[in-house]
Amino acid sequence: MSFDRDAVRARHAFALGLGRRAGALALDFFERRDALVIETKSSSQDLVSRADREVEELIRTAIAEAFPQDGLLGEEYGLQDGRSGFTWVIDPIDGTAAFLNGIRSWTVSIGLTTGGPTGDEEIVAGVIYDPCADELFDAIAGGGARLNGQPISVAAAGGLGDGLIGFGINLKVPPAVGAGFLERLLIEGGAFLRLGSAAQMLAHVAAGRLIAFYEPLLSRWDCYAGFCLIREAGGWVDDVFWRDRGSLGGIALGGAPGVRAALTRIVDIGQPAEPLRATA
Ligand code: IPD
Ligand code: CA
Ligand code: CA
Numbered sequence: 115m116s117f118d119r120d121a122v123r124a125r126h127a128f129a130l131g132l133g134r135r136a137g138a139l140a141l142d143f144f145e146r147r148d149a150l151v152i153e154t155k156s157s158s159q160d161l162v163s164r165a166d167r168e169v170e171e172l173i174r175t176a177i178a179e180a181f182p183q184d185g186l187l188g189e190e191y192g193l194q195d196g197r198s199g200f201t202w203v204i205d206p207i208d209g210t211a212a213f214l215n216g217i218r219s220w221t222v223s224i225g226l227t228t229g230g231p232t233g234d235e236e237i238v239a240g241v242i243y244d245p246c247a248d249e250l251f252d253a254i255a256g257g258g259a260r261l262n263g264q265p266i267s268v269a270a271a272g273g274l275g276d277g278l279i280g281f282g283i284n285l286k287v288p289p290a291v292g293a294g295f296l297e298r299l300l301i302e303g304g305a306f307l308r309l310g311s312a313a314q315m316l317a318h319v320a321a322g323r324l325i326a327f328y329e330p331l332l333s334r335w336d337c338y339a340g341f342c343l344i345r346e347a348g349g350w351v352d353d354v355f356w357r358d359r360g361s362l363g364g365i366a367l368g369g370a371p372g373v374r375a376a377l378t379r380i381v382d383i384g385q386p387a388e389p390l391r392a393t394a
Pocket of ligand 1: 189205207208209210211282283284309310311312313329331332336
C-alpha cells in the first residue's frame with residue numbers, strides 16, 4: 115500500500131461524522147417529501163434532485179474545508195481535481211427511486227481513493243450511512259469493516275443456494291443481461307433480493323446479510339464505498355473492468371469467498387462491454 119496511513123485515518127474518521135450529517139439532511143428531506151411536493155407542485159423528480167444537490171453540497175463543502183487539497187467526484191457535481199492524491203467519491207443519495215416513492219431503502223455513500231482510475235487507483239476507505247435504520251457502515255483499508263462501530267464480516271456461505279444475492283439493474287443495460295443472469299441464478303437454486311440502493315446492498319454483503327451482489331453497470335459513486343466494505347469484511351470484489359476502462363462505470367460484483375466461483379460462472383462478463391463504453 116502506497117498511501118500515507120495517518121492521512122487515510124484522519125479522512126476516515128472525518129467521513130464517519132460526515133456520513134451521519136449528510137444522512138440527517140437527507141432524512142429531513144425524506145420526511146418532508148410530501149410537503150415539498152405540495153409546495154412546488156412540480157415534478158417529484160425535481161424535488162428529489164434538490165435533495166440530492168443539497169446533500170452533495172453539504173458533503174463537498176465539509177470536505178473542502180477539512181481537506182482543501184483533496185479531489186471530489188460526486189454524482190451531482192462531477193469531478194473536481196485535487197492535489198493531495200486523495201479523491202472522495204460521493205453519492206449523496208443512492209436509491210433515488212425508493213426515496214422518491216417513500217420507500218426506506220436509500221443511503222449516503224462516501225468512498226475515498228488514492229491514485230487515479232487509469233491504473234493505480236486504490237479505494238482506501240468507505241462509509242455508507244442508512245439514515246432510516248440508523249446504520250453506519252465503515253471500512254478502512256487494512257483496518258476491517260464495522261457496523262455502528264462493531265466489526266462485521268461476510269457470510270460463511272458455500273454456494274449460491276446458501277442465502278440471498280443482491281441484484282440491481284438500470285435502463286442503460288440490455289435487458290437480456292439481467293434476465294439471463296436471473297434465469298441462470300434461479301436454475302442454480304439461488305435467490306435474489308433487489309433493494310433501492312446498490313450501496314445498501316453492498317453494505318449488507320459486508321455485514322453477512324446478503325451472500326453476494328451483482329449489478330451489470332454501476333458508477334464509481336454507487337459502489338466504491340461498498341467495495342471497500344466488502345474487502346475489509348473478508349469478501350472479494352471483481353473490479354477488473356473498472357480499471358481496464360479507466361472510466362466512471364463498470365460491473366459491480368462481489369461477495370463471500372464461498373460463492374465466488376459459482377457466481378462468476380453465471381455472470382456474463384462479456385455482454386455489458388458496449389453500454390460500458392457508451393456511458394462511461
Ligand atoms: C441507483 C441505485 C440503484 C441501481 C441503479 C443506480 P441512484 O443509483 O444504486 O440501486 O440499480 O443502477 O443508478 O440513481 O439512485 O443514485
Ligand atoms: Ca447511485
Ligand atoms: Ca444518487
